[in-house]
Amino acid sequence: MIIPPRSPSEGCGGGDPEWVASLDILESAALRTLYAASRQFACATNRNEILDLLVKGVCALTATPNALFTSTATAERLLRVAGCQLPEGAREELHLSPQVLAMLDMRGALVQGESAPEWANVATSMNTHGPLLVLPIPMPPQPHALLILALPNGPLAPHQHLALINLVSDAVRALDRIARAEAIWHDASLSHSNRILAAVNAVTDIGLLYSNVIDQMLNAILNQILNALNLAAGAILIYNDESEDLEVASALVSSHHGQQSDLISLWQAAFLPTSIAEARKAANQGQVLASSSSEDQFFLSHLHSLGVTQLISVPLLAGGWLTGVLQVVVCDANPINQYQSQILHILARQTAVAIENARLFAQTRNDQERTSAVVDATNDAILMLDERRRVMIINRRARFFFGISERELQEKDLEQLSIIFNRIFEDPPRFHGWLRQLLRSPTERVVAEFRIIRPEARLLQCFSAPVMDLHDRYLGRILVFRDITREREVERMKSEFVSNVSHELRTPLTSIQGTLQLVLGPKRSGSEGLPQRARDLLNVSLSNTERLIRLINDILDVAKIEQGRIELRRETLSVEDLCRAAVAEMHAFANHRGMSIDMDLQPGLPSVLADRDRSTQILINLLSNAIKFSVGSQSVLLSARTDGSMVYFSVRDWGRGIDLENQERIFQKFVQIDSSATRDVGGTGLGLSISKALVEEQGGRIWLESELGRGSTFTFTLPVAPGLPTRTEPSGNQPLALLLGFTNDTARLCAQFNSVGWQVREVDDLSGLVDLPTAHVLIAVLPHDPSAAQALLDHLSSNEISRGMPLLTLGQPHSPTRPGIKMIASDASVDQIIQAALSVVATRQLHVLVVDDDRYVRPVLVRLLQRHGFRVTNVADGLTALTIIEQARPDVVLLDVKMPGIDGTEVLRRIKENPLTAMTRVIILTANDLGESLQSQVLRLGADGYLEKPITYERLISMVMSPRMQDENHHEL
Numbered sequence: 001m002i003i004p005p006r007s008p009s010e011g012c013g014g015g016d017p018e019w020v021a022s023l024d025i026l027e028s029a030a031l032r033t034l035y036a037a038s039r040q041f042a043c044a045t046n047r048n049e050i051l052d053l054l055v056k057g058v059c060a061l062t063a064t065p066n067a068l069f070t071s072t073a074t075a076e077r078l079l080r081v082a083g084c085q086l087p088e089g090a091r092e093e094l095h096l097s098p099q100v101l102a103m104l105d106m107r108g109a110l111v112q113g114e115s116a117p118e119w120a121n122v123a124t125s126m127n128t129h130g131p132l133l134v135l136p137i138p139m140p141p142q143p144h145a146l147l148i149l150a151l152p153n154g155p156l157a158p159h160q161h162l163a164l165i166n167l168v169s170d171a172v173r174a175l176d177r178i179a180r181a182e183a184i185w186h187d188a189s190l191s192h193s194n195r196i197l198a199a200v201n202a203v204t205d206i207g208l209l210y211s212n213v214i215d216q217m218l219n220a221i222l223n224q225i226l227n228a229l230n231l232a233a234g235a236i237l238i239y240n241d242e243s244e245d246l247e248v249a250s251a252l253v254s255s256h257h258g259q260q261s262d263l264i265s266l267w268q269a270a271f272l273p274t275s276i277a278e279a280r281k282a283a284n285q286g287q288v289l290a291s292s293s294s295e296d297q298f299f300l301s302h303l304h305s306l307g308v309t310q311l312i313s314v315p316l317l318a319g320g321w322l323t324g325v326l327q328v329v330v331c332d333a334n335p336i337n338q339y340q341s342q343i344l345h346i347l348a349r350q351t352a353v354a355i356e357n358a359r360l361f362a363q364t365r366n367d368q369e370r371t372s373a374v375v376d377a378t379n380d381a382i383l384m385l386d387e388r389r390r391v392m393i394i395n396r397r398a399r400f401f402f403g404i405s406e407r408e409l410q411e412k413d414l415e416q417l418s419i420i421f422n423r424i425f426e427d428p429p430r431f432h433g434w435l436r437q438l439l440r441s442p443t444e445r446v447v448a449e450f451r452i453i454r455p456e457a458r459l460l461q462c463f464s465a466p467v468m469d470l471h472d473r474y475l476g477r478i479l480v481f482r483d484i485t486r487e488r489e490v491e492r493m494k495s496e497f498v499s500n501v502s503h504e505l506r507t508p509l510t511s512i513q514g515t516l517q518l519v520l521g522p523k524r525s526g527s528e529g530l531p532q533r534a535r536d537l538l539n540v541s542l543s544n545t546e547r548l549i550r551l552i553n554d555i556l557d558v559a560k561i562e563q564g565r566i567e568l569r570r571e572t573l574s575v576e577d578l579c580r581a582a583v584a585e586m587h588a589f590a591n592h593r594g595m596s597i598d599m600d601l602q603p604g605l606p607s608v609l610a611d612r613d614r615s616t617q618i619l620i621n622l623l624s625n626a627i628k629f630s631v632g633s634q635s636v637l638l639s640a641r642t643d644g645s646m647v648y649f650s651v652r653d654w655g656r657g658i659d660l661e662n663q664e665r666i667f668q669k670f671v672q673i674d675s676s677a678t679r680d681v682g683g684t685g686l687g688l689s690i691s692k693a694l695v696e697e698q699g700g701r702i703w704l705e706s707e708l709g710r711g712s713t714f715t716f717t718l719p720v721a722p723g724l725p726t727r728t729e730p731s732g733n734q735p736l737a738l739l740l741g742f743t744n745d746t747a748r749l750c751a752q753f754n755s756v757g758w759q760v761r762e763v764d765d766l767s768g769l770v771d772l773p774t775a776h777v778l779i780a781v782l783p784h785d786p787s788a789a790q791a792l793l794d795h796l797s798s799n800e801i802s803r804g805m806p807l808l809t810l811g812q813p814h815s816p817t818r819p820g821i822k823m824i825a826s827d828a829s830v831d832q833i834i835q836a837a838l839s840v841v842a843t844r845q846l847h848v849l850v851v852d853d854d855r856y857v858r859p860v861l862v863r864l865l866q867r868h869g870f871r872v873t874n875v876a877d878g879l880t881a882l883t884i885i886e887q888a889r890p891d892v893v894l895l896d897v898k899m900p901g902i903d904g905t906e907v908l909r910r911i912k913e914n915p916l917t918a919m920t921r922v923i924i925l926t927a928n929d930l931g932e933s934l935q936s937q938v939l940r941l942g943a944d945g946y947l948e949k950p951i952t953y954e955r956l957i958s959m960v961m962s963p964r965m966q967d968e969n970h971h972e973l
């Protein structure tokens with residue numbers, strides 16, 4: 001049975017480029033065999049050698065017995081000319097029937113014909129009954145040459161087929177080369193010049209064909225030269241740059257003079273030095289030399305004994321450079337004639353060029369290999385896409401990171417690459433979008449981070465830049481991936497450690513700071529009995545505690561920023577409010593330094609969409625720097641303007657300024673320009689880096705214009721709020737008065753309340769109060785009708801909302817009154833109304849419940865609050881707190897989060913769920929907890945405020961006095 005090829009589409013032409021292109025299915029063992037065979041084919045000097053190599057190669061690739069038959073004088077009778085692993089009884093002769101011959105002629109290819117009995121002869125020739133594979137080999141002048149494989153183990157696998165075809169195609173090429181060489185020499189009809197041309201062509205071909213394997217190339221060229229000039233033997237000596245001498249690179253006895261194999265001794269052992277000396281002489285003189293001139297008698301007599309009449313040495317010169325020497329021996333009685341000498345010259349020149357090319361090629365390849373070894377050795381993954389967006393380079397590390405083989409990626413275009421990356425990247429569209437945009441830009445250099453999920457989860461930092469050649473032509477784009485998984489993990493651990501330590505420091509600091517504040521009093525002047533010296537020392541302690549607190553706050557902010565846990569509560573904010581709040585905070589500091597802060601706000605500024613506390617923090621940091629780094633009694637200017645989509649805030653000082661070199665650096669962490677100068681004024685070098693992160697997180701940017709000695713202007717932007725109406729919230733320390741049913745001169749009353757730092761809001765009825773922040777005072781105008789007035793009073797004191805509020809009523813002389821409710825005449829002047837409202841607020845004792853399990857912090861808080869005139873109850877656990885809240889209805893609950901038993905969030909949830917206690921204002925106390933987004937959690941649960949420990953006295957009081965409520969105007973994005 002004759003086995004057909006595996007599939008019709010596989011074709012059968014040996015040199016079919018499709019076959020060659022699909023070489024990648026071959027196993028490495030097969031590739032090695034093919035490569036070795038190809039080298040041997042190249043060195044072969046005659047046809048039989050090639051055929052022998054072919055059958056052995058077939059055995060190595062397919063492990064099957066095989067034989068090669070060629071036709072003799074008659075086409076039907078074929079003789080075996082080579083065979084490998086042939087079974088006993090295999091025949092040396094093969095007779096083909098006319099049908100088989102016809103089929104061979106028709107197909108010229110792998111032959112099939114299971115049903116044809118005429119193939120029986122072929123099977124007999126191999127002495128087998130099993131399947132056969134018959135492969136015609138083009139080998140002129142034979143009409144037919146067949147390679148026959150016996151396949152006792154069944155059909156060949158596709159990759160064996162493929163390897164076989166490639167092997168045959170190599171052999172055919174080698175046979176063709178030998179045939180052409182022989183033709184040149186034997187074709188008497190060739191004219192002299194044609195012969196030269198043909199020989200030169202052959203040498204050039206060899207040079208091009210084998211330039212990557214210099215040894216084989218030299219053998220092939222030498223063989224060609226010996227054949228072309230019918231010379232017996234020869235050698236090519238190459239000039240070695242390192243030893244600065246000639247070395248034999250190839251020595252051959254021509255196949256036509258095989259019987260004179262002794263000739264090779266001229267380039268071996270005892271005779272080698274003289275041959276090299278002869279070659280050196282020719283090289284030095286730069287001309288052809290014949291050895292008959294040699295003075296070495298021993299050598300001459302050896303030549304003579306070998307029948308050599310001349311040893312001719314021809315320098316091999318390429319572009320004036322000596323690359324080596326060609327030596328050939330002439331065995332005829334007649335010395336080489338002028339015509340032959342001409343050919344020799346031309347061939348020598350061709351040889352020199354071929355050697356030089358091969359050297360350049362080897363050097364280029366070496367350079368390339370070295371470069372790719374370096375690229376492979378780097379710890380970063382490198383991927384380069386050429387200008388057609390095809391993969392050009394992918395190094396070992398990249399293959400490892402992406403778990404793909406070089407073959408999978410090589411030459412792939414962007415589309416194919418995307419398919420592969422789809423299963424590797426966590427967010428493929430993001431990566432593809434990024435890459436596509438970069439590929440459109442011939443200049444952009446960027447860094448980005450991407451997560452991959454296969455073959456192993458990693459966080460990769462990817463740097464990308466265009467690759468340009470020496471002439472600035474775009475060659476493609478390089479992507480360098482660095483594994484930063486571990487680095488990030490360490491960073492995370494570090495900043496978690498920092499935040500844990502800082503967190504632990506906060507609670508004791510709260511207690512120390514509070515204690516010192518208690519001892520020193522609000523004005524830091526200390527109680528009467530305290531000696532001045534003790535007061536001074538305590539003041540120093542308090543200042544240092546505050547400094548420590550600032551430092552810890554900064555460090556915690558940095559940790560939060562680095563962990564991406566900055567939580568912003570964006571809302572529509574009035575620019576003026578923001579600026580005023582910041583200036584108010586810095587007012588005392590500026591005063592203390594004999595400086596003033598001026599404000600210049602463009603009229604009609606739109607509101608910004610930003611986080612109130614964080615934006616104030618940025619302004620305060622810039623203002624504090626401006627004050628710190630100014631000298632003498634200068635002023636600082638805070639200005640704001642808009643360009644439509646952004647509001648620009650600028651803080652200008654006329655202080656020491658910052659040189660250009662430092663302007664870039666100063667937004668980095670811990671950078672202080674002149675630490676000795678900074679030490680005088682204090683600071684951590686963190687403020688600007690925090691400000692930058694906060695600005696950018698809010699969608700703005702920050703920059704600096706400065707000149708040394710001439711002051712600085714720091715400017716940052718915040719986005720304008722998109723069409724949301726601005727509602728001026730009572731800021732943290734602005735009390736609020738509600739006016740119920742008041743009509744007389746409302747505008748003037750509002751203006752006057754404003755002038756003493758109050759906010760006023762009118763409400764029509766009590767239902768309107770539900771949506772409003774808890775007020776400090778409710779001013780209600782009583783109706784003229786006494787019974788209506790009575791009803792309103794009843795309503796006010798029973799209503800859940802108004803019951804806890806300080807109340808001022810405006811009534812008639814006959815209006816009803818209630819104990820504990822202050823009333824003044826409805827026709828009182830605006831001044832009188834304000835005075836009365838203030839006294840209502842002042843005399844009302846707010847009831848505050850402190851819930852904290854820390855036995856050091858709790859008493860300090862209690863004392864601070866009591867000193868401010870509040871009625872304070874304190875408990876250490878949540879359950880007791882809930883009972884007290886329900887029974888005693890405190891106005892404000894200061895609630896610690898971390899407590900044993902039920903924690904603060906649970907207490908908060910229960911307070912807000914219970915309709916009886918839902919209106920109680922709850923302010924959450926916590927040391928900064930980075931573990932969870934606690935802030936948003938408690939605000940969601942309905943907390944009215946949030947205080948981070950350590951708590952300053954001022955902040956505590958202002959928060960208890962006027963908590964800001966969460967309402968529908970709070971836009972969290």
Ligand code: ADP
Pocket residue numbers: 621625626629653655656657658666671672673674678682683684685686687688689712
């Ligand atoms: P800190 O002020 O706590 O040292 P910052 O990050 O706020 O940290 O500032 C970093 C450094 O930048 C300061 O130490 C100072 O050297 C310089 N700097 C900041 N603002 C100004 C300014 N307005 N004028 C001069 N130098 C300034």
